Amino acid sequence: MGRVSRLIQQAREVLQIEAQGILDLIERIGPEFEQAVEMILDSKGRVIFTGIGKSGLVGRKIMATLNSTGTPSLFLHPVEAVHGDLGMVTADDIVIAISNSGYTRELVNILPILKNLGVKLIAFCGDPESPLAKESHLFINVGVEREACPLGLAPTTSTTAALAMGDALAVVLINRKQFNRKDFKRFHPGGSLGDRLSIKIKEVMFTGDRIPLVAIDQTVMETIFEVDKKKLGASLVVDNSLILLGIVTDGDIRRALLHWKDIAGLEVAKIMSKSPKMIDEEKKVSEAVTLMEHNAISVLPVVDKLKRVKGIVHLHELLGGKEFRVNGIQ
Amino acid sequence: MESNKAPKGLIVDLITPLDDKGDIDNGGLGSLLKRVLPYADAILLASPQMGEGSGLSLTLKTELLKKAAAFIQGRIPIFFWISGDSVENTEKTLALLEDLLKSYSYKGEVFWFDSPLYYHSNRGLYDHYQDLTLNTKYPFVLYNDPGLVNLLERPLKRCNIRTSILKNLAEIGKIKALIFRGSLTRVNNYQKALNRRPDVRVYDGDEDRFLEYPSMSGVLSIGANIAPRIWSNVTKASLGMLEEDREKGDYLHQIWEMGKLLKDLKTIYNPNPVWTIKKSLVDLNIIGFHACTSATQPYYEKDNILTGFISTHAID
Numbered sequence: 001m002g003r004v005s006r007l008i009q010q011a012r013e014v015l016q017i018e019a020q021g022i023l024d025l026i027e028r029i030g031p032e033f034e035q036a037v038e039m040i041l042d043s044k045g046r047v048i049f050t051g052i053g054k055s056g057l058v059g060r061k062i063m064a065t066l067n068s069t070g071t072p073s074l075f076l077h078p079v080e081a082v083h084g085d086l087g088m089v090t091a092d093d094i095v096i097a098i099s100n101s102g103y104t105r106e107l108v109n110i111l112p113i114l115k116n117l118g119v120k121l122i123a124f125c126g127d128p129e130s131p132l133a134k135e136s137h138l139f140i141n142v143g144v145e146r147e148a149c150p151l152g153l154a155p156t157t158s159t160t161a162a163l164a165m166g167d168a169l170a171v172v173l174i175n176r177k178q179f180n181r182k183d184f185k186r187f188h189p190g191g192s193l194g195d196r197l198s199i200k201i202k203e204v205m206f207t208g209d210r211i212p213l214v215a216i217d218q219t220v221m222e223t224i225f226e227v228d229k230k231k232l233g234a235s236l237v238v239d240n241s242l243i244l245l246g247i248v249t250d251g252d253i254r255r256a257l258l259h260w261k262d263i264a265g266l267e268v269a270k271i272m273s274k275s276p277k278m279i280d281e282e283k284k285v286s287e288a289v290t291l292m293e294h295n296a297i298s299v300l301p302v303v304d305k306l307k308r309v310k311g312i313v314h315l316h317e318l319l320g321g322k323e324f325r326v327n328g329i330q
Numbered sequence: 331m332e333s334n335k336a337p338k339g340l341i342v343d344l345i346t347p348l349d350d351k352g353d354i355d356n357g358g359l360g361s362l363l364k365r366v367l368p369y370a371d372a373i374l375l376a377s378p379q380m381g382e383g384s385g386l387s388l389t390l391k392t393e394l395l396k397k398a399a400a401f402i403q404g405r406i407p408i409f410f411w412i413s414g415d416s417v418e419n420t421e422k423t424l425a426l427l428e429d430l431l432k433s434y435s436y437k438g439e440v441f442w443f444d445s446p447l448y449y450h451s452n453r454g455l456y457d458h459y460q461d462l463t464l465n466t467k468y469p470f471v472l473y474n475d476p477g478l479v480n481l482l483e484r485p486l487k488r489c490n491i492r493t494s495i496l497k498n499l500a501e502i503g504k505i506k507a508l509i510f511r512g513s514l515t516r517v518n519n520y521q522k523a524l525n526r527r528p529d530v531r532v533y534d535g536d537e538d539r540f541l542e543y544p545s546m547s548g549v550l551s552i553g554a555n556i557a558p559r560i561w562s563n564v565t566k567a568s569l570g571m572l573e574e575d576r577e578k579g580d581y582l583h584q585i586w587e588m589g590k591l592l593k594d595l596k597t598i599y600n601p602n603p604v605w606t607i608k609k610s611l612v613d614l615n616i617i618g619f620h621a622c623t624s625a626t627q628p629y630y631e632k633d634n635i636l637t638g639f640i641s642t643h644a645i646d
């Protein structure tokens with residue numbers, strides 16, 4: 001009983017010390033933190049973390065957090081850096097170097113090279129007088145007053161503090177970038193969304209009667225009926241062999257009305273977009289989503305190698321909350 | 331000369347070598363400092379514990395500072411305990427020592443080491459330090475040791491500096507460090523109180539605490555009188571100052587063994603550290619006498635286990 005109590009007491013002391021280490025950071029956060037955030041937001045490059053041992057592991061975790069929340073990030077091992085990995089660093093990048101002491105030899109050795117490359121350097125470090133702090137453009141003080149492990153055998157409070165500061169940075173960046181749920185989903189293709197995005201388009205596209213289709217010689221009015229009936233905001237225009245010739249969207253119809261006033265009897269060829277974006281039915285859903293987002297379109301014709309229409313997909317259906325209505329059981 | 335920052339690392343709570351007439355053992359002091367200086371980041375003189383400061387006359391204190399300063403010659407900072415049994419005596423000690431350093435134009439760093447609750451209550455402490463710091467050009471290290479205050483057997487007297495008082499004291503620029511003994515909760519509160527002064531160091535005054543959960547400022551060590559090299563290695567390792575050595579295959583094992591050795595050592599000298607350590611230093615021919623002040627109780631034992639332990643483990 002006594003031994004267990006001592007164990008629990010010790011565990012509580014460790015948690016108390018580590019909690020205090022984080023609490024101490026609160027008052028210490030200052031203008032240099034804001035400058036670091038602005039530096040990252042203004043950067044055209046990536047945020048590259050570097051560090052040795054457990055500081056390196058902390059760097060990898062912060063890197064992963066930044067990547068999953070929309071800030072491109074990499075990890076550079078200081079030893080591998082001088083054996084070729086420095087090639088990953090560009091002048092547009094920001095390097096965040098993590099070392100509690102700020103004297104870690106491998107890290108200090110690459111600082112002049114990094115500065116020579118023109119990168120901006122931020123130190124996550126506990127000693128403002130250390131070479132790392134002095135060589136960096138910004139010094140973020142993650143120093144702690146007490147470690148929770150005897151004899152410096154393993155860093156404890158100091159790595160916890162660095163990790164917490166990294167989380168603070170990531171969260172502030174999320175808010176400043178107005179990162180939203182959709183963005184988060186894009187960077188988390190694991191789970192159900194991952195399943196969705198990794199399957200082939202032909203397995204989820206609308207097919208058969210669900211495809212809004214008109215022939216090239218049909219009128220605009222007939223096209224409007226088709227768009228309205230199929231409720232995808234667009235209709236594909238094809239020839240007799242179902243070869244895709246164009247697409248007519250709600251926007252095309254609106255613009256035609258403004259231009260010609262009376263469009264009911266016009267041939268659809270007059271108002272259709274003649275070079276529609278399209279995708280092969282064998283491609284993955286993720287590629288369709290990327291194509292639609294990059295071109296700011298919400299529907300995408302699906303074709304085979306001969307450009308014959310095989311189906312159509314809608315962005316909202318691909319990213320929406322509902323599960324896919326798989327072909328045949330729509 | 332006002333230092334910007336107190337040193338980080340190992341502060342040796344030096345014994346005061348006395349000869350059999352009760353004067354400073356000059357040869358012993360020199361030998362001891364020669365042994366300890368290469369490993370220490372600061373030396374504490376005339377402390378209430380190892381330095382037997384409460385049993386040293388003002389003349390002896392003056393003599394001790396004069397001789398130690400002549401030997402140290404500014405190589406590392408000197409901490410000197412100035413607390414007397416009253417405000418007046420503390421001020422008197424400070425004035426005398428200040429004059430001494432001035433007369434010798436001492437160029438090294440000196441910190442006045444003061445245990446405020448030894449002679450003053452929490453009430454009015456801020457004003458007291460405002461006055462005290464005006465009378466000197468040297469910075470201060472505060473010593474919070476409830477055990478020391480309890481020795482005075484003054485009922486109802488608080489034995490810890492109140493956190494709110496410490497927060498006020500932190501506004502005084504000449505206060506550069508705190509040496510702390512007490513609970514983890516209290517040290518956390520003290521740390522919060524000092525948050526606005528990141529330049530103020532908080533050292534562990536308790537070796538056991540440091541060996542378990544090291545303060546990143548450093549430690550006040552008793553055992554470093556006899557094992558300065560090992561204490562230096564353990565302190566540096568604990569403060570993350572030996573990162574390059576970590577790559578050596580048996581580094582962690584060595585540090586672990588050193589830590590264990592220091593704990594074992596402490597169990598031997600802990601019952602009466604001054605007498606036991608002085609006796610061993612005599613056995614090792616480092617000091618000439620194991621004379622103590624009347625404030626230190628003699629501690630007789632058949633064989634000095636500590637000396638045997640030091641020899642067995644080849645401690646230097």
